[in-house]
Amino acid sequence: MHDPAAGRETFVSHLESAIDGTRLAADELQTLHRDRPLWVRYDLEAIRRSCSREQLRDREPGMWRYRELLPPRSGDPIVSLGEGPSPLIPCPRLGGQLGLQNLWIKDEGQLPTGSFKSRGMAMAITMAQRFGVKRVALPSAGNAGGAAGAYAARAGMECFVFMPEDTPIVNQYEAVLAGARTFRVNGLITDCGRIVREGQQRMQWFDLSTLKEPYRIEGKKTMGLELAEQCEWVLPDVILYPTGGGTGLIGMWKAFAELAELGWLEDDGRPRMISVQSDGCAPIARAFAAQERFAEPFANAQTIARGLRVPAAVGDFMILDAVRESGGCAIAVDETRITEWMRQAVTAEGISVCPETAACVGALETLTAQGQIQPHERVVVFNTGAAQKYIEAITTTLPSIDLEKEIAWSEIESP
Ligand SMILES: Cc1ncc(COP(=O)(O)O)c(C=O)c1O
Known part of the structure; x- marks a missing residue:
């Protein structure tokens, strides 16, 4: 198949601070600038010249089909579990x-x-791997922790997840099941975020928090x-x-x-x-x-x-x-x-x-x-x-919904 991006490793031109427009290099691991997030910027003119939306038709379904508008370089291993399309x-x-x-x-x-967190985590872990990261950590309200655990497992990367203690139990279990070191915290996601930030020096992990790296x-x-x-x-x-x-x-x-x-x-x-x-x-x-x-x-x-x-x-x-x-x-x-x-x-x-x-x-x-x-x-x-x-x-106790009460009992006859 003809690859419109052939010969060009990536269309990413640079990273840009969302707070003050400062340009930063895209070929190294970046986090925040002045404590605020970064945009990934592309050479859109070059994309326009080398690719049309009609060319998408011949490609595999899923999020990676938009490759010209995504940060991995051609040849970078993609960490994927088959993301989309969602109906x-x-x-x-x-x-x-x-x-x-x-x-x-x-x-x-x-x-x-x-959950939709698969898209962000597939990309963040793909890019973390590209920059040689071996260990990631993040605070999570639930789904991001489960997704990070899964994609880190897929990449063979170590993952630490910090969740508020009342995070949905399925999210806690999915992270543990995928081999993530999972911690319940007696606080909110912002408290979990502080633990990740403060542990960075000692634990040498890369902070995958929402918007604290540019790729999610x-x-x-x-x-x-x-x-x-x-x-x-x-x-x-x-x-x-x-x-x-x-x-x-x-x-x-x-x-x-x-x-x-x-x-x-x-x-x-x-x-x-x-x-x-x-x-x-x-x-x-x-x-x-x-x-x-x-x-x-x-x-x-x-x-x-x-x-x-x-x-x-x-x-x-x-x-x-x-x-x-x-x-x-x-x-x-x-x-x-x-x-x-x-x-x-x-x-x-x-x-x-x-x-x-x-x-x-x-x-x-x-x-x-x-x-x-x-x-x-x-x-x-x-x-x-x-x-x-x-x-x-x-199964909440709110009066508007008590599914347990609505399930009837049906006996089978003994033969
Ligand atoms: C199911 C679900 N919906 C919405 C959100 C909020 O997403 P965002 O952080 O992109 O605003 C989350 C984040 O944890 C989530 O798990």
Whole structure:
């Protein structure tokens, strides 16, 4: 097969500080600049000359098909478990309940480790391996820890995961099962992050925390590239994304900008990005309402949607910039109704929706009622993880949902 990138190792031109635009070299291991994240920048003009979107048709499905827009050099070993494509599933029944004629769920729960974290971790571990890293560590609200464990195992790399003690048990077990050294911490993800930071010198591990290395964004960016291709290069009007650290939202917005610059989009219409949080932990929604660019840490953060329990995000301004540039908004929904929305979505469509995504269903309820989303608009909700990983949320004591009581007993007759 003709390889459009043949002869060119990578189209990455440099890394760029998101806070002040400083250029940094891409051929060495980088972390933060002035305590803030880095963008990976590409020579988009060269990509435009050497590759067209039609050439994608002949390639293997999955996130690596967008290789010109990704950081590995040709020849770098890719650490993969088969990431995507995740299906874009029409949801007429749920849409009908919410007053929407064109609702889809992009089901990232079907990715290798049962969540969208596979994309970011596949990329981060691939790049860590490229730079010779042998040991990684990260704080995790749950899914990232499970995914890091799996991809580190795949790469033969040592992995240390620090999780709040009430992290979903499935996430704890999946990390242990994959051989990661897994620690429960009596604190929040920010406390876990501090342990990773403070242990760096002594333990000589590479910090894989959300946005503290540049490549997880590039992995998550493939959600946007894939969505664009699935929509035949006409982007939807609205995207709802459950936001913790914000990598997915930031990555998708970056993907759309790169596609527009390449001239791959049919028109320049870009979606309004809706960042969804729970009112139990809503630093981004609060900063949006206050018209701030940076978010204050959220005190006493608590939500059953564990991936949203990020009281302070290092990329807060990147999330808020993307939301504002897109003409979207950041919204917090009622924590006590999350399991109700979860059940509504799964019952209506059969899609295994996680509590984080259930919050997006709540946001749709509000935004359609307020007329901020019109009935005819094309709306895509990202289901970031599979419901099966959330035993605690499913069996929660909230009165709206007690599945145990609803399972009947059936006797078989003895022969
Ligand atoms: C299922 C799920 N949804 C959403 C999020 C938030 O993702 P992000 O950090 O990209 O905002 C997480 C993060 O842990 C998650 O596990």
